[in-house]
Amino acid sequence: SLKMFVFNLILGMIFILFTIISLPFLILSPTKFLMTFTVGNILILISFLFYYGSKEYYKIIFSESRVWLTISYLFAILFGLIAVVCKQYILSLILACFQIIAVILFLLSFIPGGRSGIEFFKSVFINTFTGLFSGIKEKFTKKFIIIIILI
Secondary structure, eight states, X not given: OHHHHHHHHHHHHHHHHHHHHTGGGTTTOHHXXXXXXXXXXXXXXXXXXXXXXXXXXXHHHTSTTTHHHHHHHHHHHHHHHHHHHHTOHHHHHHHHHHHHHHHHHHHHTTSTTHXXXXXXXXXXXXXXXXXXHHHHHHHHHHXXXXXXXXX
């Protein structure tokens, strides 16, 4: 069990290392990037399954504080595999970004004080999209008022 943990962890880290090295090529070939990143994530998840044992590991990753992070992480992996099989460029690019964010948030949940890091990412994400959509809303509102005036 310990041998399988170490083997899967090292192999997963090698795959993740390859993805970090190939990060500049994410735009050119997101499918290849997503495939190696997804395989690395799966191997690392499996390695901890060998370390903790199945029941204990499921209790840890599906605890009340981590359940949504785990579900989003697993969906990112699943949809990443689907995008790789379908060889969709845009979908692979979007899911690669989503999977990177899901991995970061999932890992932060295991670090002491990681909840504050997750709250920080959440506030940045919300503020970014709120600002983006409010700018779009203002532009459409101004155009709508101009159209009404012209009519």
